[in-house]
Amino acid sequence: MGERSGVTVPVVARPGAPAPAGTPPGRTRTSSGAQTFARAWAKAVAGTSYLPLTQAQLEALLHGFTVRLAAALLAEPLDLRTGQRIGAELVAAHVASAEGLGRTAEVLQLRLVRDLGLVGEDVEDRMARLLGAVATGYARALRDRTLDEQESIRRAAMAARTQAERALRESEARFRHQATHDSLTGLPNRTLFTERLAAAVNAPGRGAERVGLCFLDLDRFKVVNDAHGHQVGDALLGAVGDRLRRALDGHLVARLGGDEFVVLVERSAGTRDMIEVAEVALAAVREPAPVDGHELTVTASLGIVERQVAGASPGDLMRAADSTLHWAKAAGGGRWELYDAERDRRELARYALSAAIPAALERGEFYLDYQPLTSLRDGRVVGAEALVRWRHPELGVLRPDSFIALAEESGLIVPLGGWVLAEACREAERWAATSADAPFVSVNLAVRQVHRPGLVQQVRDLLDRTNLPPRRLQLEITESTMMSTAEEPVRALRHLAELGVRIAIDDFGTGYCNLAYLRELPVTELKVAGEFVAGLRAPGGRADERILASLVSLAHALDLTVTAEGVETAGQAERLRAIGCDAGQGWHFGRPEPADRLLARLT
């Protein structure tokens, strides 16, 4: 628009109109009139709206309009289109406000004809119509512009809202991903795995199908962390996760935490399928992994559970897979194990039994039987071994072999063993009434009991409380008790021996056959395991007899007495007596029996 400013179009006056003085006929006054008018117009509209123009640029623009308007005013016939066009162009040039139009109308009406010296009989008439056309064009353009701007701002608001919603969705998706994936390996985490497992198990109509799980855990992963640091450990987990994902494409591989991974086989055709998956997973883990300059080789243990969907629950499946994983671990690792419901039941039962021990102690469900230790020289009962029984409310009477190992694993052997010791001492004290040379009571001590710091004090208190003379208490320990190099147990046993308590080595000859401890320990008796005695019956039992004979002479050389366990026949008893064995224990001499029966036997 501005480029027109330099052009001065001669305005042709209407025929017959008097030309201003000094101008050639047929023309209006020169362009100086248009300049004057344009300057007045620019001044009138200045400040009515923001114009990205300098005052000079505005004047140049309006000068162009002035010239065109003058030409339109005088054109024959009157050209109203020019008026409308100029109205629109004013708006396009941002002279776009109500005030801008008002002042434009005012200045055109007042000054255009006068400043440019336009003459004609109907010039006023024409001016009014031209002004109307300018206003029309201006108003229409302003309205169009307003509508356009309104539309564009609404579109922008919509775009902004869409953008905001997309960002929200993305952040939700990101959060969902973060909440369901493990950040270290990028694998699905326990949450997502649990969801997928539940979906696989609970999907309607899947009852007849089969589902499988592999729980996998790296063997001795802690060693990697300890030896190379957690960064290397983490990198190794990342590498293992990567490989499992690639090797088991199509199955859900998740990290449950730590070095535990799981594979979900949503549609299994049977254990054969699962074993294949397990082999692939174990092989993927086994491959040496270059991590941070180290070539690491790890193995994994894996538990497989596979079953029909009907009746399965996610919780049971996971627990079963976890148990099975521990079987694989317990078997040495680097292998898979298949879930065995029978084995699981047994273990659960063992667990339940173990868990019931404290309450059973409190309710007095344990009691003691006593088995005599009989002199092979004169048939006198020299002692009795206390044997614990559990009168279980549901399972009936349980023998020690069904719960002592459990108690040892859980540590419950300490309170249970303490109870046995106290009860045995209390009982044995009663035997003093039977003779001046009443038998001692022999009580088994578990490894943990011997290793506990308070043992000596505990025994001393018991003896005090029950008035049982120390020499009438014998503590049976196994050879394995002495495997530890700790000094504390040895010192404790020495203290006990100094009190006068008898110390017997139980199951002698079957365990840790290092005889050095016999030099260190204040042992009074060896109890020879029943299996040597059993050999005495057999035709080829010569070797056992010789071993027994050697043990007896060894023991006697060390001033120890020898009791043979598991003596079942008179023949065995006779042979043992011939060998020089001091005492015997076994069915031949008497089964374990209640204290009263033993007492009866003594009197």
Place this chain on the structure above:
Amino acid sequence: MRALRRPEWAPDGIDIERPSVARMYDYYLGGSHNFAADRAAAQAMVAAIPEAPLMAQANRAFLRRAVQFLAGQGIRQFLDIGSGIPTVGNVHEIAQRLVPDARVVYVDVDPVAVAHSRELLDSDESTVVVQEDLRHPERILGHPEVRRLIDFDQPVAVLVVAVLHFVSDDDRPAELLRTLRDALAPGSALVLSQASDDGRPDAERAEAEAVYRRTDNPLWIRSRRELAAFFDGFTLVEPGVVWVPQWRPESPDSAEDAERSGFIGGLGWLGG
């Protein structure tokens, strides 16, 4: 002020029922890029301060003259923070008329202003629009789009025009500007303008503040001395911090009654 309360990941809501300062400014300039709520607030502002539209125009004219001045001095990169609704006389239009390869980054916190700018500038390779807040200059400077377009080893003109009166002293505007300054190469420039009430009736100020309390951006009026302090590290060009019509006017009479503009502004160079 809005982004501070929401968690980092939650995008701002788009609430066209709440007046936006960017759209109110557009209304003062005679634009129609605004909604009923914006117009109602702007009309209340005009009722309080009848010159409000003139103030906006004067400020816009100051921006134009400043950009022309900078382009004339060879500046080719512009960072316009608080650019608002793109309307008549945008920075890239002014700058590119003088420097055709001028690059312009528009930054605004208002999502609608940003969306509108994007639509307008979609095909323009030498401009980019970023939704960010002046109160997080490190995010503006680190924004990948900003870094893509602007080479901070070369002079950059940072324009913070008609924005600082929306930044409270609690937001430590001087520190924000220092962060920006520290990212600039020697030869860069800073243009500031903001509302000022030196010599205006207190009643007007109170009413204006009441209007802007309805927006997300309450008003912080500052004096010439306070604004001049924000040019710390820059050398102000003549005539310093003045009423915006007085800043290098195109004709002497356009600087008359300059204090009616309600805006003070200035331009400073970063020395080498």
